[in-house]
Amino acid sequence: MGQDMAELGFGLMRLPLKSSDDQSSVDMDVLKQMVDAFMDAGLNYFDTAYMYHDGMSERAIGEALVARYPRDSFRLSTKMPIMMVSSAEEQERVFSEQLERCGVDYFDNYLVHNVSRNFYHTAQDLDTFGFLEGKKEEGRIRRLGFSFHDDADFLVQVLDEHPDVDFIQFQVNYLDMDAPSIESRRCLEIARSRGIPVIVMEPVKGGALANVPAQVREMFESEAPGMSPASWAIRFAASQEGVETVLSGMSDMSQMSDNLSFMKDFKPLDARELEVVSRAKEIIERSIAVPCTSCRYCMKGCPKDIPIAEYFALYNNMRNAPSAGLNIQVFYYRNYSRDHGKASDCIGCGRCEKECPQHLPIREYLKEVASAFESQ
Ligand code: SF4
Numbered sequence: 303m304g305q306d307m308a309e310l311g312f313g314l315m316r317l318p319l320k321s322s323d324d325q326s327s328v329d330m331d332v333l334k335q336m337v338d339a340f341m342d343a344g345l346n347y348f349d350t351a352y353m354y355h356d357g358m359s360e361r362a363i364g365e366a367l368v369a370r371y372p373r374d375s376f377r378l379s380t381k382m383p384i385m386m387v388s389s390a391e392e393q394e395r396v397f398s399e400q401l402e403r404c405g406v407d408y409f410d411n412y413l414v415h416n417v418s419r420n421f422y423h424t425a426q427d428l429d430t431f432g433f434l435e436g437k438k439e440e441g442r443i444r445r446l447g448f449s450f451h452d453d454a455d456f457l458v459q460v461l462d463e464h465p466d467v468d469f470i471q472f473q474v475n476y477l478d479m480d481a482p483s484i485e486s487r488r489c490l491e492i493a494r495s496r497g498i499p500v501i502v503m504e505p506v507k508g509g510a511l512a513n514v515p516a517q518v519r520e521m522f523e524s525e526a527p528g529m530s531p532a533s534w535a536i537r538f539a540a541s542q543e544g545v546e547t548v549l550s551g552m553s554d555m556s557q558m559s560d561n562l563s564f565m566k567d568f569k570p571l572d573a574r575e576l577e578v579v580s581r582a583k584e585i586i587e588r589s590i591a592v593p594c595t596s597c598r599y600c601m602k603g604c605p606k607d608i609p610i611a612e613y614f615a616l617y618n619n620m621r622n623a624p625s626a627g628l629n630i631q632v633f634y635y636r637n638y639s640r641d642h643g644k645a646s647d648c649i650g651c652g653r654c655e656k657e658c659p660q661h662l663p664i665r666e667y668l669k670e671v672a673s674a675f676e677s678q
């Protein structure tokens with residue numbers, strides 16, 4: 303590879319919860335144990351954001367990490383939510399609030415969050431990059447970058463306009479290397495050609511590559527007994543040249559222990575293993591119905607309170623494990639739709655699709671969900 307090995311970063315977007323219905327109910331005891339295990343393994347990079355867990359992720363890591371470890375023993379990153387700010391004053395207020403929430407006086411990495419065709423104009427109008435350069439000069443930010451959710455042509459445009467960023471963060475996983483709206487392979491090439499390090503997000507595609515079809519699970523198991531499907535996905539992302547960090551959004555100690563088991567002393571995939579991954583990709587592509595990463599960005603503005611991510615996960619499960627009679631996923635669907643909007647309640651306003659970093663045709667998929675679950 304001719305480069306430093308990629309390290310594992312702790313993504314703080316899917317933290318352990320006390321109540322699965324309440325994104326702000328972070329289970330602090332479990333989180334502290336996870337932080338300790340991560341630090342004990344010699345790893346120290348943590349990635350949060352203003353909007354994760356309804357604003358609680360930054361506070362939670364402040365309490366679980368910042369208040370319990372010396373400042374120079376870890377690296378912390380967070381992000382400016384350009385999809386939520388509308389004035390220079392608001393940017394200033396959000397940045398100050400983030401320092402206060404996390405309990406730090408500087409961030410090691412700081413990102414413009416969710417740079418895509420939908421939101422980039424806000425960053426340009428508000429001069430978000432210039433504002434953050436100022437924070438870097440003041441010593442409040444060590445390295446400045448952006449998280450990116452669009453295709454390779456748009457990445458070129460953003461980098462031409464902001465060539466001095468210290469890093470870029472985008473999605474790399476073995477399903478999306480050549481997906482038209484994501485183009486991870488081309489994005490990696492562009493970053494390498496400009497000498498900009500890459501931080502990978504969504505290596506397991508929101509859990510989809512942990513929860514693979516039985517045929518793939520068996521193939522992985524026979525190739526490398528005891529190695530989880532998630533381990534194949536994370537090692538694939540970490541094997542890409544130019545990647546400095548792979549973030550994994552760990553939700554419990556078992557995911558943490560699994561990740562540490564293979565990322566503590568990471569070895570890139572060899573040619574034979576890459577061939578196995580490419581066979582896995584073919585099988586998964588035939589079975590996955592909706593390539594949703596469960597990021598939930600789409601759900602906040604839905605006027606019908608439709609739990610889009612949950613419905614897509616149930617639909618994928620149903621398609622992955624079809625059954626002859628009434629499918630168990632139908633019961634979960636009925637539970638959710640008792641307190642939330644049904645898929646068929648969608649009025650087609652399109653608000654959700656503007657927020658979706660995966661550019662999914664959510665309205666069309668909801669029709670499929672409705673016909674799969676509401677006719678039974
Ligand atoms: S298009 Fe449907 S699912 Fe999307 S925000 Fe509007 S009502 Fe909600």
Ligand code: SF4
Nearest residue numbers: 594595597598600658
């Ligand atoms: S539909 Fe899109 S925005 Fe909504 S949870 Fe899935 S990937 Fe995220």
